[in-house]
Each structure stands twice: as C-alpha cells, then as structure tokens.
Amino acid sequence: MDFNLSEERQMLADTAARFIADRYDLKKRQAAFDSDEGFSRETWGELADLGLIGALMPPEVEGFGGVGEDIAVVFEALGKGLVVEPFLASGVLGAAPIYLAGSDEQKSQLAEVIAGSRLLALAHGEPAGRYHPTHVATRAERSADDGWSLTGQKAVVFNGDTADSLIVSARTSGNVTDADGITLFVVPKNADGLSRRAVGTVDGSRVAEVGLAGVQVPDSARIGEVGGGAAILEEATARGVLALCAEAVGIMGVMHDATLDYLKTRKQFGRAIGAFQVLQHRFVDMVIEIEQARSATMLAASLMDSGDRLGRERAVSAAKNLMGRVGRLVAEECIQMHGGIAMTWEFDLPHYAKRLVMIDHQLGDEDYHLNRFTALGQA
C-alpha cells in the first residue's frame, strides 16, 4: 500500500500548483467569465502547454496519463485556483467517450483537444432528465444516406456554447429511460439544425441549452455500438464525478486554510475568535469531514481503472454523496465562522463556497448518489 504520488504525478501537481499560485487569481477568473466565451483562451493555451489537458488522457491518444490518479491530481489543483477553463467539459466528459470507445479517426482528433485548440462538450442531460443517467428522449433516426437524423433538447451542457464538437446522446431504440438503445454521436458546431443558447452560472462558469432539429450526421460520427451508449456514458461520467470530487477537495483545502487563518487573526471580545472553544470544535469537526471526503475521493481514483465495474461505481457514488454532504457543511461553516465579510463579492471565500455547493448540482447530487449507491449494493 502506498498513498504517495508517483514522481511524475508529483511533478504534475507541482506544475499545476505553481501556475495557479503565480498566474491565476479571482480577478483573472472574473475577467474570463465576463468575456464572450466565459473563459480565457490564453490561460487555456498555457495550461495545455503545461500538459494539464494531456494528463487527463491515455497514451494511445497521445496523452500521458488518463488514469484516475491523474484526473484527481489535476482537478485538485484546478479547484485550488477555482479555474473556469473547460477541463471537465472538454478534457474529461467530452474526451472520455472518444478515448474509451471512439473510432481511430475520432481518437486522432483528440490530439487537438490535448493541444487546447479543439473543444468538446458532452450533451447528455435533458430538460426533464434531472440526474437520471439514462433519460434520453432525444431521438436518432436513420436517414436515407445511411446517416442519422437527431432531434431533441439537451440541458445545462457545460461549456456547450464554445465547444467545436458536441458528444450527443440520442435514443435509437427503447423507451425514454431505458439503458439499452442510447447511442452517442459527434456533432460539429456548425451542423444545420443545431442551436445553442449560452448562459452563465451562479458559480462563474458557462452552460448552454442545446436544440437539435433534424441534425444530420454521417454514420462515421457514431461513437461505439448502436444502442450501446449507456456503458460508455457511465464510465465517462465516473471520470467526471472523480474530477468534480477532486476539484472539491482542492476548494475545501483553500477554504480550510483561509478560515483557519481568520480564526487566528480576527479579534472580537479582546481575543482571536479561534480562542473560543465552540469555534475550535466546529472547525475540528469540519477537518474530520474534509479528510473523509478526501479519502473517498482517493478510493474512487484508485478504482477508476481497476476493471471492477461495481467496485468503481460504488466508490464513485460514495465519493459524490459524501462530497454533497461535506461540501455543504464546509461552505456553510466557513461562511458562518467568517461572518459578514464572507457574504461579500470582494472576498475570495464566498466564490469558493458557491462553486463547492454547485458541484452538488453536476453529475448527480447527494441524494441521487445515495440512491444509486444503495441500488448498486443490492445488484
């Protein structure tokens, strides 16, 4: 047993940490959010040059990582900086279906994704789908030229407005929530019948509502087998959940440090507020929960590539459920221990708190993953 990072991953972690400490801050983040695309192409390019996108992908697509621990290392660092660039959308959720199940031609396009010059997004969720993993009402029907015609609505697609290609899930058979009968397609941004409405998010990122009105794609745009999309989505989603949990671990580390510092320096009633036992004990309880969340994230990372599907999925849902609980606790306690100052936009901490709580709204919330964990245990 070894809980230490390998030398390469430690270097990756150090590289990312150094960039974020030296080159990234919340002013830069806000400017990126306020720009047309909701993130900075310049920052994205720099992070790509440092290898942070490539670290998310396996060697067979010219990445140099791609296992769970790589994802965890990169996203913990991104969380510390509250980075808004589209790592989750393009580097994980968009890329994973391709490197897991794509054709050689599709895989060859990931080199551009690793270089940062090409953006992907996963358009899977739907307006009535909430967190249901196989709710797909969007239909794909055979068109005359042996291609496919896609019609439907996709909801809250992370960075869907700027993606060069969308990975779209569509139903080729079965009922709306069936696991069988979902097929994945790569849809280019300029396809006829594709509409995208961009909207900012409360935590400073960008999503899009996507409409597909008879979008035509050739059969070569299909990822994997016809009707076999659910298993690909499950594995890609597992990677996405791990990324979110690791991001949350990074965020909580920053909030922990900032709040501890505040307890030591803020004086009321003639002493540092950290001298009050009630705050000491609450902080300790928070430390315990953060360690629990970090541990669950490490377990999910270690099982990501084990080939043990049930073990992996249980660990993934356990981590996300725990993160929903711990994330809320940490967000609320850190604001409360700071008091009014943490309610202000100028202060960094509430921006971390907002992101931390909104992670619960991505790829399944606390309750969704509790139900799922239970169901997996009964399977």
Place this chain on the structure above:
Amino acid sequence: MDLTLSAEETAFRDDVRAWIKDRLPAWLSDKVKRGKRLTKDDYLAWHAELRTRGWLAWHWPTEYGGAGWTPVQKHIFEEECVAAGAPRIVPFGVNMLGPVLIAFGSDEHKAHYLPRILNDDDWWAQGYSEPGAGSDLASLRTRAVRDGDHYIVSGQKTWTTLGHHANMMFTLVRTDPDAKAQEGISFLLIDMTSPGVEVRPIVTLDGEHEVNEVWLTDVKVPVENLVGEENKGWTYAKYLLTYERTGIAGVAYAKQGLDHLKAIARSQSDGDGVLADDPLFAARMSRVEIDLMAMDVFNLRVLAAAGEGKVPGAESSLLKIKGTIIRQEITDLLRRAVGPYAMPFTPDAFDDGYNEEPIGPDGAMLHARSYFNHRKLSIYGGSNEIQRSIVAKQMLGL
C-alpha cells in the same frame, strides 16, 4: 388549552386578508414572489397603502399612530402580508427607531421625527456594526466628540442595509473612550446629507447591492440629535434589538418557502417520475415540515406569554436560532429541488422589463442565489453563536 385562533382573532385575520387582497397591487406582489429587485418606490408604494389604513406603524401604541395590536395580532398580520407577497415594511424607521424614540426620545424628537417616519419623509438607516465591531458590537470605535453645540463624528459603519436610499441614520457612537465598553456609547441621529458622510456600496456574494459602508469624517451633528442621555446608548440599543426580534423566527417566510418547495417538488421531473415521490427528497421535506409545525407553536407560545405582559428575553434568541436554521434548510431544499437548473444564472432576469424566455423551469434561477443570500440569516442581528451565548448566560445562568 386551545391552539386555534379565537373568534376575534379569526375575524381579524379575515379582515387583514381581505384588505391586503384589495389593496396590494398585483404587479407588486408578482415582483416579490418572483424575487425581482425592489426599488425604493416599490417599498414606498406599499407603505402608502398601509398608511391609509393606519397599519404602517403597527408596532406603535395608538397615541402615536400605531395599531395597538396584541402580539398574536401582530403575528397574524405578518403572516398574511408574507403569504400575499407584500414587500416587507422597511423596518429601520418604523420598527426600529420609532419605538426607541417613543421610549427614550425627547418631546421634540417625538413631535419632529415620528410624523416624518409615518409619512415616509425620511428614509432611515441603521448605523451599528463596524468593520472591527461585528459580533462584539460594544467594541465599536466611531467617535463623537462634543464641540460646543455639536458633536464631531468620525468613524466607519458597515452592513448598512438600503443605506443608499437613506437620508437619516441612527447610530451608536463612542462618547466616552475611557469608560468600559458598553458604558461610553451614545445613540445619535445623523443627517446623511451632512458634509463628511459618504456611502459606499458593498456587493454581496450573490452580486446584489443591498448593504453599504458609511464613512463618517468630521461630521457635525447638533447636540439635540442625541437620544436620551449621553453614554446610555447601549441601553437603548438593547431595547431596539428586542423590537428587531419581533417576528424573528420568520415562521411566515418559512411557511411560504415550504409551500413553494412542495409545489416545485410536485412539478419537477426526476427523470422517470416526480421529485416529490423520491423517498429521500420526500423525507427531507417532511423533516423540515415537522420542524416548522413545532416552531409555529413554539413561536405562538412565546407571543402569548408576551401578550400576558412577560417580556420575551432569551426566548427570542431561541426562536431566532431555530427559525433561521429552518429557513436556511428550506432554501437548501429549494436549490436541490431544481437540480441542474440551479446553476444557470442571469442577473438581469431580476430587473423590471426582462422578458426573455427562462432557462429551465420558471423561477429556477432564484434558488441558488437565495440559498447563498440566506446565509446572512444566521449572521446578522446577532449571529446564532451570539444568541446561544445570550441563552446560556441569561436563561441558563451558565
């Protein structure tokens, strides 16, 4: 024991309900229910309606133009206003300063300021907290130095809610720097149009501007603006805080929030059914509903005791703590309820005249903002930690 309203109270409730239905403009309640930003004129429009019925200063004794209601009547009125979607009564003049002037102000203060409060001639702000004096309010450092017929005031106040609308501010200032913390504080009324007063906006974590900093630099304040005795301001402030705590449990807001939550849960798809049928979510809603049912009775018990002349002391701290926990829990469930659609957020959507098609279910974008904004409930008006210390000391003798 009878926990239902008496015949008189029921008649009173029906009268209040019918009057509000008749007089609260639909456009205004619509703004409130949709969480739109309220302008100064929106608040004043509702004040003007209430004024016609003599219900604006309902906290006050009748001889000053108040309604002279029992605590239970006050509670009923607040519930009906919230349920109907009325804007809150801006509390600073009518609910906070008014009672202090009635109790401690000079005849001149009462004759001058009370009618002006009733008529909305002045918009008052509260100048209590300072950057270094939050939970420990008595450590405030804004100085008022006597100079002939004036005080010269310098310092900085913060968290001044709606201070950007205000022309007057009641403040706590230090008049005796050598006295023990609570004993050198005075209660002073400051004309915010005076030279040396500067209001700076504070943008909160949800991007909104509701609170402000107020910088005071050598502001000349006439000595007649001192309320009561010099160095006795802490006593008046404590009295005011008991008024601030009327309705502190926020039961009416919690009930409204819970109704809203249930409606969303019934209409929200969870992918293959309705969210309200999800056992985990249903249990979350039931748990908070049980808390609220009990809180409703707890609150009425304290109100009834107050009606019998017992001054609510530390009980109001208990109500504040549990009431804010329940309200915060409801905002948490509301943001959960809308699922992925909690994330999209368009700040312009809360302005008048915005009519773009909503993203996701109607109103979904309100809930994450509201969840974050309502973190303030357990911080302001004496944080929940301070309330617990009050209970431990005053009620339990610890």
